[in-house]
Amino acid sequence: MASKLKAAIIGCGGIANGKHMPSIKKVSGIEMVAFCDIIEERAVKAAKEYGTKKAVVYTDYKELLKDKAIDAVYVLTPNKDHSYITIAALEAGKHVMCEKPMAKTSAEAKAMVEAAKKAGKLLTIGYQNRQRADAQYLKKAVARGDLGEVYFAKAHAIRRRAVPTWGVFLDEEKQGGGPLIDIGTHALDITLWTMDNYKPKSVMGSAYKKLNGNGDCGNAWGPWDPEKFTVEDSAFGFIQMEDGATIILESSWALNTLDADEAKTTLCGTKAGADMKDGLRINGDDLGHLYTKTPALESGGAAYYEGESSDPGVLEQPPPMPRKMRPPANR
Amino acid sequence: MASKLKAAIIGCGGIANGKHMPSIKKVSGIEMVAFCDIIEERAVKAAKEYGTKKAVVYTDYKELLKDKAIDAVYVLTPNKDHSYITIAALEAGKHVMCEKPMAKTSAEAKAMVEAAKKAGKLLTIGYQNRQRADAQYLKKAVARGDLGEVYFAKAHAIRRRAVPTWGVFLDEEKQGGGPLIDIGTHALDITLWTMDNYKPKSVMGSAYKKLNGNGDCGNAWGPWDPEKFTVEDSAFGFIQMEDGATIILESSWALNTLDADEAKTTLCGTKAGADMKDGLRINGDDLGHLYTKTPALESGGAAYYEGESSDPGVLEQPPPMPRKMRPPANR
Amino acid sequence: MASKLKAAIIGCGGIANGKHMPSIKKVSGIEMVAFCDIIEERAVKAAKEYGTKKAVVYTDYKELLKDKAIDAVYVLTPNKDHSYITIAALEAGKHVMCEKPMAKTSAEAKAMVEAAKKAGKLLTIGYQNRQRADAQYLKKAVARGDLGEVYFAKAHAIRRRAVPTWGVFLDEEKQGGGPLIDIGTHALDITLWTMDNYKPKSVMGSAYKKLNGNGDCGNAWGPWDPEKFTVEDSAFGFIQMEDGATIILESSWALNTLDADEAKTTLCGTKAGADMKDGLRINGDDLGHLYTKTPALESGGAAYYEGESSDPGVLEQPPPMPRKMRPPANR
Amino acid sequence: MASKLKAAIIGCGGIANGKHMPSIKKVSGIEMVAFCDIIEERAVKAAKEYGTKKAVVYTDYKELLKDKAIDAVYVLTPNKDHSYITIAALEAGKHVMCEKPMAKTSAEAKAMVEAAKKAGKLLTIGYQNRQRADAQYLKKAVARGDLGEVYFAKAHAIRRRAVPTWGVFLDEEKQGGGPLIDIGTHALDITLWTMDNYKPKSVMGSAYKKLNGNGDCGNAWGPWDPEKFTVEDSAFGFIQMEDGATIILESSWALNTLDADEAKTTLCGTKAGADMKDGLRINGDDLGHLYTKTPALESGGAAYYEGESSDPGVLEQPPPMPRKMRPPANR
C-alpha cells in the first residue's frame, strides 16, 4: 500500500463533518489531499482536522478539479449542486462519491451516469445502508437464489415523531421534499438493490401534510415550528415493476402509528421471504415444514463505513468489520 | 317478547350449518320456521335440528318466499345466487341477511341495494367481524372524533400458509376469486366501516399465482393439490378515496412472510392512530408527549353472533356479551 | 384397502390399554382379531372394546400363534417375556411389534434380529419418539447431509423429580433398571437413529442411588416409599463410537438440577448442529455468519401413533398427521 | 499499612499488561519493585508504567531472585517456563503467583508443590474465576453443607465460534493444546474447587479437529487461517473421582451448538444442586416442595482482582468489592 488513493472533499458542511471526513480518516488506503467550500474557513478547518500535511484548500471546485494528483472526489454539496459538479469531476478524470439524493431530476441523474460511462470512472451514490451487515447478507442470499423470484416487497421508512428540526429539512423550497426523498430513498434503495430490480413500469402515490400544524407533540428533537414545516409529513407509494413485481413504499416523519421502521426492506419470493423487523429473518419452507432462519449479524448500526464493501461502486475499502466481541478478560 | 322474529334459511350447506343456524338458535328473539335447499334432505335435516316444531321445508326458494309468516330470510347459497334471491326476497317483503361476498358484480350489488330501498326492508351482509369487541370500540372511538380525520389506512388479510383445501375455495371458475374476495373483503370491510368512508376514487392492484405449484409446504390444513389451486395466492391493492385518504390492502393465502395478520385494520388519523396488532391499540400525543392507550377487550374471537350489535343493518340483537370471567370459586 | 392387516395383541395390561389398543383402533388399515393374556378376563375385556366382532381370545400365546389369519403380533408382555415370544411369533410367520426395552440381554436381542431375518418378517421395537415431528424432520435433515458428519451428541433424559410411583418401576428385581432403561433408552434411541450410527466402541458410566431415601420432596406423582425405591435414581454415560463420534447420555428420575429435558437429542456436526431445547433448532454458519434455523413443527407431544411413519420397520401406517389448526370460525 | 508487600514481575508480555499489572496497581497493600523480561524494553516500559520510583529492571530472572527485598514473584512467562522459574523463586524464599496452566506435565506440577512446601512459602495459580462473586458464594454454600454430598457435576467451557486468532493460541506446537488447556482448565478448576474434591480415579475423553478448516464462519474475532489452526477445536471428558463422583467436562473454541457457556460449573448434590446458567441458582426441596434460590450477586465479570479473597493461596488482598450501585442522584 505504498501509494494511497488521493481524495478531495467538495462541500465541507454538515454531512462532511458529521459522516464522511471522520470515517474516511479511519480507512487505511485513502488520504484527503484537497478541500473545497465557498466559505473558505470551513475548508481550512476541515483541512487542518482531516487533511494530509500538504492538503490544499479551494473555494472554487473548478480549480480543485484541475489538480492532477486527485484520484477521487466526494461531492457533499447541497442537493441542487450534485449533478453538475459530479459531471465536471468525472470529465476531469476523477472517481466520484456523490451524496444522496443523486440529483433533483431524472435528466440530471441520467447525465451523471452517462458522464461516468464516458469517462470510464467510478460513480457511487451515498447509500450507506447497503454496507450494513444485514443488507449485505440479504443481497448475497438473494443473489444465490435463496429467495427464488422476489415478486412482492415493501420499503419501510416510517417514523412516528422524528421530524428533523435543524438545517433546511422542513423547507420545501430549499430541500425539495420531505421524508420521501430523505429517508424513503434509503429504504427504496436497499429494496431495489437487494432485489436487483431497477425497472419500474407504473407508480401510484399519495403525500400528506396533516400533522405539520401540531408542533408540540413529543417529537424526538423537540417541538417544531408549524410555519416552517412546509414539506410533506408522510408519503406512500405503490410501484409495479416491468417484470411484474410490486413494491409498497411507506415514508413519514410524523404519523400516528406504532409500526415505525426505517431503512428496512421486506422481500417475498417464490422460495423464501425476508424482513428486518427483528434483525434479519429469512422465512420459507423445507422438508414439508415452514421455517425461520436468523443469521447472527453484529451490525453496529447504519454507518456508511461499517462492514466490508462488496460493491465495486464503493470507493472506500475498509478493513474487515471488527466484530463486537473483545478478547475476554480471563485470558 | 311475545312474538319472535320468524326467519327462513335459504341454502342449508356448509356456512349455514357451520356458522348461522347454531348461532341463531342461541339468540332469544328469533326462531327458524322455514328451510330451503335444492337437496331436500339437507333442508329436512336442518329443520329437525334447528327449526321450530312446525318448521316447513322447501326445495324451491320461490315457494318459500310466498310464506307470509316469514319476516326475514338468510341467503346462504353459493355466491352466484346471492343477488337474484336477495332481490326476490326483498320484493316479497322480507328483511334479508345475505352472506358475503355480496354479489359477483357491482351491478348486481347495486340492484340489491335498490331493491332494499324500494321495499323499505333491511338488508345486511354477513360481515361478522364488525361485531368483534375491538372493531366495535374502534368504530365508536372514530365516530367520537378520537382519531380526527383518518387519511391513511391498511387492511390486513395476510396468511403465511393457510390455504383452505376443502370445498371450492381454490377453484377459480367456481369460487370466482382467492384470498382477495374471501378474507381480503373482511379486512377491507372493517377498514371502510371504522373509517366510515365508502367512496373510492382510483385503485391500482396486483395479484399473483406464485406458490400454487408447491403443495407440500407446511400448509395449516395439509398439502394442497397444485393442479386444483387455480385462484390467486396473493393480491395487493392501493386505493385512493374521494376525500384524499389512502388505503393499502394486502391479502394472501400463501406468502413467504412472518407478518401474517388477518381481519385487521390499521388507521392513521390527524389526532390519533389505531391498530390491532397486539390487541386494539390507540396511539397519539397528549400534553406534549406520545402515548399508547390499550382498551381491555375480552373479545372471544371473531364469531358473528358475539358482541352487542350497534349497527341497525344487523338483524339479530343478541343479549349483552357475556364477559369471560366467571364468579370466583372462593365466594 | 379391501383387506386390512390382521393384528393380535399378546399382553393386555397397562401399556396395551394405555397406549397401543386405543391408538391402533384409530388407524384405518389394521384390525385387531386376537387377544391373549394369562388373565383371561383382561383379554376378554380388550376383545370387546377393541376387537373385531369375531375376535378370538387366548390365554396361551402359542395357541394364538397357530392362527394362520393373523399377519402381525404386538408383544406387550413384561420385559422378561419379550424375547422368546417375539421369536416364536416370527417363526410362526408373523410380523412383530415388540415393546421397549427389546430384551433383557444382548444375546436375547440378537436372537430376535436373527429370527426376523430368517423368517423374512418385519420386527420393530416400540420407540414411538421416532414418530414425533421434530425427530422426523431432524432425521431427514441429517440424512440429506445438512449437518455434515455428526461427531458429538447428547442424549437427554433428565427429570428433576418425576419418579414413577405406580407399577414396578422402582423395584430393581422386577423391573431390572431405573431411568437408564426406561427413559434413557428413548433418548439414546433418537440420538442413534438420527445420527444413523449404531456401533459403539467403548463406554464408561456411573449410576447413583442418592435421593432414594428422601421420599417427600415434591415428586410429580407424590411421595415415594424409600424402601421400595431400589433402582438407581440417576445414571450417566460417555460413549465412543467406532467411527470416532462421542455421545454423552444423561438420565435421571430424581436429580437436583434445573436442566430437566427428556426424550431429546443434541447433535453437533461438521456443517451444522441441532437441539430440541426450545423446539427443534438447527444452527450453523452461512455466508460468513452464524445462523439459527427453526422449523415450525406442530408436534402434538410424544404419542407413538402421531406423525407419518417414514420408517419401514414400523407396522402401522397412520394417515397424514392432522395439523392442529382448524378451519377458522369466520368462514 | 506501614510496609507494603513488595512484588516482582517475571515476564512483561501480554498477560502481564492485559491483566496483572494494571490490577495489582489498584490493590493498596502491594507495590511492584522489580520487572524482568528477556526483551529489556518491555521490562523498562512496565517499570515506568506500574513500578515504584526505584523499581529495578532485569533481563535474567535469576538475578532478580537474588534481591532480598522482594517478597513475592509473579511468574507470567510462556507456559513452558512456568515450572522451573516458580521452583527457583520458591527456593529463593519468595511467595509465587504463577499463571495457569500450572505446568506442562504432572511431574513439573508436583515438583512445584513440593518446592512450596519445602520453602514454606505460598504458591498460587492464576485461576481468577475463583474470585467471582458467584463462585465465592457457591464455595461457601457447599462448604456449609447446603448441597450435601456433590456426586455429579459438569464443567462448562463451550464456545460456538470464539477462536482466538492472535498470539499462539492455535499453534499446537507452541501452545501445547487448545480449548481444553485454555478455557477448559478454568471450568474444571471452579468445579473441583467448589466441590473441594481433587482426586480423580479414571478418565475417558475425546478431542476433535473438525471445524479447523472452515475459517470464515462468523468467528468472534474474524476469520482464522485454517493452516495455522492446528490445536483441537473441541474436547470432551468423563471423569470418575475416587469418592465416586462423576464430572463431565466440555470445552470448545468452535462447535455447532446453541448451548455456549464458559467458565461455569453445575453441581448436583444430595441436598441441593447449583448452576450458573442464568446467574447462580441453587435448587433443592424444602417442606415437601421443590424450590429455586437465586442470590443477587453483583458480579462485575470475571476479573481476577474483583471480589474478596477467601482463599489463603491468593496473595493479593483487595478491598471489599465495590458494589455496582452509586449513591442516587436525588440525595
Next chain:
Amino acid sequence: MASKLKAAIIGCGGIANGKHMPSIKKVSGIEMVAFCDIIEERAVKAAKEYGTKKAVVYTDYKELLKDKAIDAVYVLTPNKDHSYITIAALEAGKHVMCEKPMAKTSAEAKAMVEAAKKAGKLLTIGYQNRQRADAQYLKKAVARGDLGEVYFAKAHAIRRRAVPTWGVFLDEEKQGGGPLIDIGTHALDITLWTMDNYKPKSVMGSAYKKLNGNGDCGNAWGPWDPEKFTVEDSAFGFIQMEDGATIILESSWALNTLDADEAKTTLCGTKAGADMKDGLRINGDDLGHLYTKTPALESGGAAYYEGESSDPGVLEQPPPMPRKMRPPANR
C-alpha cells in the same frame, strides 16, 4: 374407615351448591345424612343429589339438631343467622363448620367461641384460602422461624372492576358490607394466620363509595345497577398489633388501579420476607447477599377442599393433594 363422619347441611342455597356439597362428596371419610332449608324443595333436591340413600330432610334446623346420629353441621345460611345456629349446634354436641364471615358482631363471634369451648366440640370458619399450597408452605416456613419476627404485613384484596352483580352482594342492608367483609376478610385471615398474630391494638380506616354511580365501566360480570350498589366500593385500613406489628389492609371491588391482587398476603420479617405477587416468593439475605427463593407449588387455585389440611380446626381430611402432572404418554 369403617364408620364415616356424618354431616348435616343447614342452608342449601348458593354457597352450599356452589362450593361445599360437591366438594364434601369427593372426600372419602364423610357422608351427608341430613339437609335443612326453609325452602323445603331446596333441601329435597340437595338430599337427592348429594345425600346418602337414607338422608333426611328438614325445614327447621332445631329438629335437625335433635338427630343423635349427626356428628357435624355445616352452617351455610345467610350471615345474620350464623351465630345462633352455630351455638345451638355446638350445644347439641355437634362439630361446626360455619361459613365466613363468622358473625355480624364481635359479641356474637365471642359467644360462638365460648360455646365451642364449653361443648368441647370443633368450630371452624370457612376460610378455604388457608388450604392453598402457597398459604400452607408459608405457614410452615413462618412457624419454623424462616422469617424471624414478622413486624410488617399487607393484606391484599384489590379488584379493579370485579363487582359481583348477582345475589345481595351490593345491598348494604341485606349484606352488611362490601369488599371489606367479603374479600378483605379472606386476605386478612391468611395474613393473621400465617403471622400467627391475632391481637390488634388500634385500627384506623377509610371506606369509599366513589365508583358506585358509574355502572357501565368494564365490570367483569357486566354493568351494575348504580341504584342498587349501596355498599362501599373500597376500604382501607392500618392496624397496629399488640406486639408492635403493623398490617395494611386494602380491599376493593372497583378501583382505578393496575395493581389488583386478591386473597394474598405480604410479610416482612426480621430474617426474611414473603409475598404472593408472582407465586410465593421468599426473600432475605444469606452469606452476605440478598436472595430470592421460589418454591414450586402446584396450587390448583383457591378451592377449599384442595390441599392437605394442617389445621385441626378443619373437619374434612382430604387425601394428599393430587399433583397436576399425569403419567407421561410415552410410558
Next chain:
Amino acid sequence: MASKLKAAIIGCGGIANGKHMPSIKKVSGIEMVAFCDIIEERAVKAAKEYGTKKAVVYTDYKELLKDKAIDAVYVLTPNKDHSYITIAALEAGKHVMCEKPMAKTSAEAKAMVEAAKKAGKLLTIGYQNRQRADAQYLKKAVARGDLGEVYFAKAHAIRRRAVPTWGVFLDEEKQGGGPLIDIGTHALDITLWTMDNYKPKSVMGSAYKKLNGNGDCGNAWGPWDPEKFTVEDSAFGFIQMEDGATIILESSWALNTLDADEAKTTLCGTKAGADMKDGLRINGDDLGHLYTKTPALESGGAAYYEGESSDPGVLEQPPPMPRKMRPPANR
C-alpha cells in the same frame, strides 16, 4: 437575557457539589456570584469552579446577605440551619431555594412561609422530583381533571437494602431521622403535589429498627456498622386528609421485600388512576371498557434540573428538556 439572575450559595458541602452547583452552571439565565461556608477553603474552591470571575467568598452568611447585588440564595446547609438562614435571607430581600427537608419542626417551617409572604419573595424547597417528566405529566393530567377526584393514594419510598453508609445518614442525633425524612419526604411530596392536596386531618404511623443489627446483608453500598445505624430502618403511615382522601406512606432503607419502589406515587381517582410502577401509566374506563394509557416519557432520571419547570416556586428556568434521541447516523 442582558442581565442574569445573581445567585449565592450558602453551604458548599456535599449536596452543593454533588447536585446544585454543577446543575446551576448549565442553566443559562443564572450565575453564581457569592459562596459562603464556615470552612473557608470549601467556599474558595466552589467559587473557582462554579463562580463568576468576580465571585466573592464569605464565611459568615450574614455578611453575604448584605450584598445588594444578590437576587437569590441557595440554602444548602445542614438541616438544623435551614430555617433561620432562610428567614434571614428572605428578610434581606432574596428569593430562596432551601434544600429539603424544609425544617426540623412545623413551627420553623411555618415561620419560613410567613417570612416569604411578608417579604414578597419566592421560597422553594429542593423537591427535584417534581421536575421529572412523569411527575410533570401527571400533575398536568390531574389538573385537567383526567383523574377526577383523587381519594386514595400511596407514596412509595421502599428500598430493600440501600442504606446510605456515608455522611451522617444513620446517626439519629445528627440527622434527625431515617428513610421517612430522607426519601419518604420525596415520595410524599410528589403525592401531595400531584393531588394538589396539602391538608391532613389525622395520621397514624409506625417506625421500626429491626434490621439495623445485621450489617453484612447485601447492602447496595456495602456493610454498615450496626452500632452507628441508630435511625429507624423503616416507617409506615396512614394519613386521612381533610377532604376525606387517604394516603398510605411506605418508606424504608432496609426491608425484606421484593417490592422496592422509590420517589413514586400511586393515585386513585373517580375518573381514572395512575401509577409509576412501569413508567407512568394512567388507567380508567372508556366506552364501556377498561383501558391503560402509557405516555412515552423520556425521563433521564430524577435530577433536579431536568425537565421544564411548570411551578412558579422554582427559581431556575432551564431550557426545554433535550430529548434523548440524537440525530440518526444515516443523515
